Amino acid sequence: MSQSYPPNPFGAPSDLPPNPYNSPQFFEQPQSGSSLIQAVKSKLWLPAIGLCVVGVLGMVSSVAIAFLMAALNAAQVKPDPNDPLGGPLSFLMSPDGFFIHIISFFINVTIIVGAVQMMQVKVRPICFVATILAMINCATPTCLLALPIGIWSFIILCQSDVARAFEENY
Numbered sequence: 001m002s003q004s005y006p007p008n009p010f011g012a013p014s015d016l017p018p019n020p021y022n023s024p025q026f027f028e029q030p031q032s033g034s035s036l037i038q039a040v041k042s043k044l045w046l047p048a049i050g051l052c053v054v055g056v057l058g059m060v061s062s063v064a065i066a067f068l069m070a071a072l073n074a075a076q077v078k079p080d081p082n083d084p085l086g087g088p089l090s091f092l093m094s095p096d097g098f099f100i101h102i103i104s105f106f107i108n109v110t111i112i113v114g115a116v117q118m119m120q121v122k123v124r125p126i127c128f129v130a131t132i133l134a135m136i137n138c139a140t141p142t143c144l145l146a147l148p149i150g151i152w153s154f155i156i157l158c159q160s161d162v163a164r165a166f167e168e169n170y
Contacts (some may be wrong), residue, residue, distance in 0.1 A: 037121055040165035044118050047156055049068040050149035051115035054134055054142050058108035066101035104139035109113070109147070111137070111146075124166040127157055 114130020117123045135150035137143060158161060 007021065020134075020160060036161065037165050037169050040121055040162050041119070043159075043162065044121065044154055047149060048115045048118040049155035050069045051111055051118065051130060051134055051153060053147040055108045055112035058137060058142045058146070059105055060109060061142060062101045062105040065140070066098050066105075068100060069101075070123055076109070100139055104137060107133050107137050108140075118157075121165055121169045123170075124157065124163070131157060 015123050017027070111130045112136050114126045114128075114133075118127045131153040134146040134153070137146060
């Protein structure tokens with residue numbers, strides 16, 4: 001007495017088309033060596049350039065804002081208390097505001113150093129630090145540009161082939 005059972009729904013049928021919801025694979029996965037490092041450098045190039053641009057713009061704006069506020073303090077210009085921007089402007093003109101922009105300058109230097117390390121596929125932790133600093137640095141107007149570039153860089157740095165290339169090139 002032979003019964004015909006339905007096929008196993010958990011088996012791997014070979015006649016099905018590929019899953020359309022899989023993540024796309026844009027780059028071939030090289031095994032190791034210089035081809036892997038070259039492929040990863042091509043992946044990291046644009047986010048690293050973006051971080052460099054963000055870092056340079058942040059440095060310039062930090063220095064410009066710090067010197068502008070110092071010049072306004074030297075000229076003894078006082079913000080109008082009835083102005084809605086009077087509170088933040090008075091904070092920026094204080095020594096604390098000047099100090100925040102000096103710290104922001106050094107944060108932007110760290111972002112540039114991390115971007116250069118990213119281009120060279122050298123020190124991955126510095127790249128992560130630079131990426132996170134770019135995402136949270138809101139002391140300059142470049143934060144609107146830095147957040148998407150930082151997220152993009154973070155996603156690229158978390159990929160397995162990128163991690164493998166950093167390990168091989170260390």
